[in-house]
Amino acid sequence: DQQVKQNSPSLSVQEGRISILNCDYTNSMFDYFLWYKKYPAEGPTFLISISSIKDKNEDGRFTVFLNKSAKHLSLHIVPSQPGDSAVYFCAASASYDFGNEKLTFGTGTRLTIIP
Amino acid sequence: DAGVTQSPTHLIKTRGQHVTLRCSPISGHKSVSWYQQVLGQGPQFIFQYYEKEERGRGNFPDRFSARQFPNYSSELNVNALLLGDSALYLCASSLASNEQFFGPGTRLTVL
Numbered sequence: 701d702q703q704v705k706q707n708s709p710s711l712s713v714q715e716g717r718i719s720i721l722n723c724d725y726t727n728s729m730f731d732y733f734l735w736y737k738k739y740p741a742e743g744p745t746f747l748i749s750i751s752s753i754k755d756k757n758e759d760g761r762f763t764v765f766l767n768k769s770a771k772h773l774s775l776h777i778v779p780s781q782p783g784d785s786a787v788y789f790c791a792a793s794a795s796y797d798f799g800n801e802k803l804t805f806g807t808g809t810r811l812t813i814i815p
Numbered sequence: 816d817a818g819v820t821q822s823p824t825h826l827i828k829t830r831g832q833h834v835t836l837r838c839s840p841i842s843g844h845k846s847v848s849w850y851q852q853v854l855g856q857g858p859q860f861i862f863q864y865y866e867k868e869e870r871g872r873g874n875f876p877d878r879f880s881a882r883q884f885p886n887y888s889s890e891l892n893v894n895a896l897l898l899g900d901s902a903l904y905l906c907a908s909s910l911a912s913n914e915q916f917f918g919p920g921t922r923l924t925v926l
Contacts, residue, residue, distance in 0.1 A: 704857075734914065743819070743905050743917035744858070789857050802848065802871050803907075803915060805857030 703727045704792050706806035714814050719777040721809050723790030726771065730792035734803065735764060735775045738787045747788075748775070777811075785813045817842070819908050819918035827924045828896050836891045836921045840908030846870075847889040848915060849881055850905040858905055864889055893923075901925045 705724045713719045721735075731752035736744035750757040750764045750773070757764050763776045777784055787810050791803040820839045828834050840847050846865040850858035860873040864883035878894045887908075893900055901924050907915035 736917075741919070743907075743919045746914060746916060749914060791857075801846075801909065801915070802860040802863055802873065803850075803858070804860070805850075807855070807857050 701726075702807075703730075704790055704804050704806040706788075706790055706809050708809050709807070710810040710812070712812045712814055713780045715782060716779045719775075719780045719784065719811055719813070721775040721777075721788050721790075721811065723773050723775075723806055724771060725773075725792050727792070727794070727804070728771070729794040730804070731795055732793045733764070733766060733773050734791045734793075735762075736789045736791060736805075737784075738789060738808070744789055780811075780813045782813050782815055785811060787811070819906055819916055821904075821906050821918040821921050823921060824919070825922045825924075827926065829926050830896055830898060832896050832925075833892065833894050834896060834923060836893075836904050836906075836923070838889045838891070838906030838908075838918060840887050840889070840906075841916055844908035844910055844916075845887055846909045846915075847883055847887065848907045848909070849889070849891045850907065850917075851875075852903040852905060852920070854902075861891070896925045898925050 734749040735747040738744045748762045766773045787808045790806040848863040849861040852858040862881040863871040867883045881891045883889045903920045905920045907917045909915045
């Protein structure tokens with residue numbers, strides 16, 4: 701049962717344009733969402749997060765949007781740079797279980813920025 | 816400041832053997848979680864420890880066990896290795912929040 705879904709395995713975007721990565725979830729208990737970036741042979745690197753009390757969070761070139769009614773979130777990267785080429789994972793957790801903040805991950809989207 | 820460190824980087828074992836993976840969290844972080852990442856999939860939660868107590872366990876068999884030490888470092892043990900245990904094992908630490916910081920992982924190959 702895949703509770704966090706990233707339906708696009710890969711995405712190619714021209715350098716300087718906007719990259720939009722999407723994520724859907726099914727568990728209505730999820731109330732905290734994170735995006736991680738992963739290069740080969742490295743662990744995931746935290747990018748940005750959003751709590752369910754917000755619908756947008758911005759950090760530099762990265763913006764995450766949350767649509768709770770649709771159980772959908774997206775990561776926008778503007779402008780896209782060659783160093784953004786990596787696998788991006790969406791993750792979710794439920795804060796109701798304090799001390800057990802396990803993350804449930806999607807399967808990832810490989811982003812390739814074309815120079 | 817040092818990030819999360821894991822050892823060893825790579826490991827090759829044969830079926831039926833036992834393996835111990837080690838993790839040192841970011842200084843000051845009291846929570847350590849373990850994840851398994853199989854090729855083409857996202858990381859899957861195995862365990863979370865906070866203040867040396869198990870706080871969560873994922874859907875993994877009893878062959879998987881872990882512990883956390885007084886200095887908050889942690890070990891993941893896997894007994895009776897199967898071919899399907901081949902994966903990247905990731906350790907993450909946090910200040911008991913949802914924001915978890917990952918180490919580089921240990922690549923385990925079971926032959």
